[in-house]
Amino acid sequence: xxxxxxxxxxxxxxxxxxxxxxxxxxxxxxxxxxxxxxxxxxxxxxxxxxxxxxxxxxxxxxxxxxxxxxxxxxxxxxxxxxxxxxxxxxxxxxxxxxxxxxxxxxxxxxxxx
Amino acid sequence: xxxxxxxxxxxxxxxxxxxxxxxxxxxxxxxxxxxxxxxxxxxxxxxxxxxxxxxxxxxxxxxxxxxxxxxxxxxxxxxxxxxxxxxxxxxxxxxxxxxxxxxxxxxxxxxxxxxxxxxxxxxxxxxxxxxxxxxxxxxxxxxxxxxxxxxxxxxxxxxxxxxxxxxxxxxxxxxxxxxxxxxxxxxxxxxxxxxxxxxxxxxxxxxxxxxxxxxxxxxxxxxxxxxxxxxxxxxxxxxxxxxxxxxxxxxxxxxxxxxxxxxxxxxxxxxxxxxxxxxxxxxxxxxxxxxxxxxxxxxxxxxxxxxxxxxxxxxxxxxxxxxxxxxxxxxxxxxxxxxxxxxxxxxxxxxxxxxxxxxxxxxxxxxxxxxxxxxxxxxxxxxxxxxxxxxxxxxxxxxxxxxxxxxxxxxxxxxxxxxxxxxxxxxxxxxxxxxxxxxxxxxxxxxxxxxxxxxxxxxxxxxxxxxxxxxxxxxxxxxxxxxxxxxxxxxxxxxxxxxxxxxxxxxxxxxxxxxxxxxxxxxxxxxxxxxxxxxxxxxxxxxxxxxxxxxxxxxxxxxxxxxxxxxxxxxxxxxxxxxxxxx
Numbered sequence: 001x002x003x004x005x006x007x008x009x010x011x012x013x014x015x016x017x018x019x020x021x022x023x024x025x026x027x028x029x030x031x032x033x034x035x036x037x038x039x040x041x042x043x044x045x046x047x048x049x050x051x052x053x054x055x056x057x058x059x060x061x062x063x064x065x066x067x068x069x070x071x072x073x074x075x076x077x078x079x080x081x082x083x084x085x086x087x088x089x090x091x092x093x094x095x096x097x098x099x100x101x102x103x104x105x106x107x108x109x110x111x112x113x
Numbered sequence: 114x115x116x117x118x119x120x121x122x123x124x125x126x127x128x129x130x131x132x133x134x135x136x137x138x139x140x141x142x143x144x145x146x147x148x149x150x151x152x153x154x155x156x157x158x159x160x161x162x163x164x165x166x167x168x169x170x171x172x173x174x175x176x177x178x179x180x181x182x183x184x185x186x187x188x189x190x191x192x193x194x195x196x197x198x199x200x201x202x203x204x205x206x207x208x209x210x211x212x213x214x215x216x217x218x219x220x221x222x223x224x225x226x227x228x229x230x231x232x233x234x235x236x237x238x239x240x241x242x243x244x245x246x247x248x249x250x251x252x253x254x255x256x257x258x259x260x261x262x263x264x265x266x267x268x269x270x271x272x273x274x275x276x277x278x279x280x281x282x283x284x285x286x287x288x289x290x291x292x293x294x295x296x297x298x299x300x301x302x303x304x305x306x307x308x309x310x311x312x313x314x315x316x317x318x319x320x321x322x323x324x325x326x327x328x329x330x331x332x333x334x335x336x337x338x339x340x341x342x343x344x345x346x347x348x349x350x351x352x353x354x355x356x357x358x359x360x361x362x363x364x365x366x367x368x369x370x371x372x373x374x375x376x377x378x379x380x381x382x383x384x385x386x387x388x389x390x391x392x393x394x395x396x397x398x399x400x401x402x403x404x405x406x407x408x409x410x411x412x413x414x415x416x417x418x419x420x421x422x423x424x425x426x427x428x429x430x431x432x433x434x435x436x437x438x439x440x441x442x443x444x445x446x447x448x449x450x451x452x453x454x455x456x457x458x459x460x461x462x463x464x465x466x467x468x469x470x471x472x473x474x475x476x477x478x479x480x481x482x483x484x485x486x487x488x489x490x491x492x493x494x495x496x497x498x499x500x501x502x503x504x505x506x507x508x509x510x511x512x513x514x515x516x517x518x519x520x521x522x523x524x525x526x527x528x529x530x531x532x533x534x535x536x537x538x539x540x541x542x543x544x545x546x547x548x549x550x551x552x553x554x555x556x557x558x559x560x561x562x563x564x565x566x567x568x569x570x571x572x573x574x575x576x577x578x579x580x581x582x583x584x585x586x587x588x589x590x591x592x593x594x595x596x597x598x599x600x601x602x603x604x605x606x607x608x609x610x611x612x613x614x615x616x617x618x619x620x621x622x623x624x625x626x627x628x629x630x631x632x633x634x635x636x637x638x639x640x641x642x643x644x645x646x647x648x649x650x651x652x653x654x655x656x657x658x659x660x661x662x663x664x665x666x667x668x669x670x671x672x673x674x675x676x677x678x679x680x681x682x683x684x685x686x687x688x689x690x691x692x693x694x695x696x
Contacts, residue, residue: 032232041227064236071237075217078262079232094262095227106224 132170135352139337154313179249218261372411381565395544413445428453
């Protein structure tokens with residue numbers, strides 16, 4: 001959490017314009033009920049998005065307990081799972097998104113140095 | 114607590130039939146119901162098929178729908194893989210008897226960013242189970258998760274939770290696992306699934322592969338502890354040597370000719386039973402194949418279809434060789450009554466050969482099957498497997514009322530079969546070399562023949578240009594003689610007999626002569642005696658006459674001399690007369 005500011009600030013501006021800067025970001029967060037983990041994940045996601053993708057992202061939260069068939073359709077195993085639907089390609093990130101660094105890597109917002 | 118629970122259910126541990134041939138017998142009714150069972154083994158040993166059969170049988174035979182959670186193969190691949198076994202997964206899925214779900218995990222696509230759990234998998238499985246009311250679940254191979262998801266610690270605790278959850282859900286589950294170095298599974302799944310563990314093994318010894326199955330543990334139940342060979346055949350998974358068909362096939366009392374009239378006579382005058390298993394064993398070159406050909410020929414002549422498994426010779430060679438003893442197999446082949454199936458078992462491996470045999474039999478539907486020779490199945494030290502295999506084959510043929518004629522090459526005198534299959538055999542002919550007088554002849558006798566009064570005689574077995582002939586052997590004080598020694602012996606015997614007859618005749622003649630001589634002598638003596646008798650009597654008469662005359666004379670003289678004494682009796686007169694005479 002602590003080093004994310006430095007790295008993200010240095011890493012992001014280079015990456016973002018190069019890639020799909022104009023594309024809208026559609027992110028899906030799959031959770032299983034209102035568990036502490038899912039709440040944490042949502043909070044973390046929100047924070048990252050606000051910081052990195054302000055104004056061009058969209059978060060859908062899907063509760064698998066309510067829509068169990070989606071587990072199969074979207075190949076979800078672990079909870080919480082964040083799926084980057086757009087821009088393509090689809091990326092999957094599991095966990096409560098507390099490791100911002102890894103989230104950014106997972107979302108293709110940053111390359112590992 | 115767990116232990117208590119188990120202890121209380123020992124007596125009535127409910128089991129779930131797998132429908133896998135042989136397995137339900139060794140486990141005494143299947144795998145534990147409502148619990149997970151671990152099936153582990155190395156790659157390609159049949160884990161997935163095992164699990165799939167369990168599900169398909171559940172859905173088709175026991176009305177227990179099932180969920181197949183595949184971590185390695187896609188639904189499509191799974192369905193294609195079992196089409197050859199005659200399972201239509203798509204239909205089962207459409208009928209809501211089965212759910213196939215491919216869990217796709219790709220490490221590259223997944224980034225771990227913190228705490229997670231596998232609730233998604235739980236929900237997914239739960240949804241699948243509830244959607245069809247599944248009673249059976251297969252997780253194949255759940256260990257894939259370890260390579261697909263980071264953080265094994267979380268995974269382990271989640272798996273533990275998963276198996277617990279499956280138990281609570283009350284589904285009978287099969288969890289497959291890849292075999293690890295020194296452990297049953299690579300990730301130590303046996304730690305979590307502890308009710309029943311089955312290990313599958315696929316090993317190659319002396320270039321022939323065998324699959325084996327062992328129940329490592331089965332809590333709360335007795336089970337067979339051996340390593341059982343199993344095969345994957347046309348009909349699927351099959352654990353040996355137990356055959357599920359039991360002993361309840363119908364038997365025929367119809368008799369069929371062996372193709373050799375005298376052999377039929379030896380077999381209670383009628384030949385073999387239809388649907389019986391005939392084994393001919395003997396050393397090399399005693400005519401085993403010729404007997405098979407005779408039998409095939411006779412069967413074809415009756416219009417029956419014959420499937421000839423030629424394991425060592427090529428069909429052409431067999432046909433050529435049989436022509437030399439006057440059996441034309443080609444005509445039957447042309448008529449479609451005889452089909453040769455010529456492949457060495459080494460080419461396939463035992464298991465596949467059995468599969469191929471099944472297929473050939475099912476396709477051709479013969480009434481007679483010839484396996485020539487059985488000994489080809491034994492490669493190296495696989496006798497046990499070979500026996501199991503032959504047993505399965507024979508069972509399969511028997512249940513279809515197919516007569517089986519097998520030959521077996523033996524090496525020693527007492528080595529009847531090498532593989533101990535005598536209990537399977539209904540009629541067992543033994544061909545033997547008889548070496549005598551500088552030549553080798555063939556002898557044949559019936560070692561056993563169930564259900565008929567059969568001959569106990571050794572017959573000389575002769576291959577002539579018009580087929581196989583059986584001859585009586587010479588049995589005499591010098592033992593059993595065959596071939597030319599039999600012929601010479603017989604000739605010698607004949608000559609001796611002639612001589613003896615002549616001697617008897619001569620003696621009889623001599624006796625006759627003697628009798629005649631004696632009779633003649635007797636006649637002569639009699640005649641002599643008679644002559645003497647007559648003479649003597651005559652003399653006596655003469656003397657009497659003379660005496661009387663003398664007496665008369667004396668009387669006359671006395672009368673003349675005017676003697677006073679007249680002697681009355683001649684006896685008294687005689688001495689006097691004599692006196693008088695001398696005087």
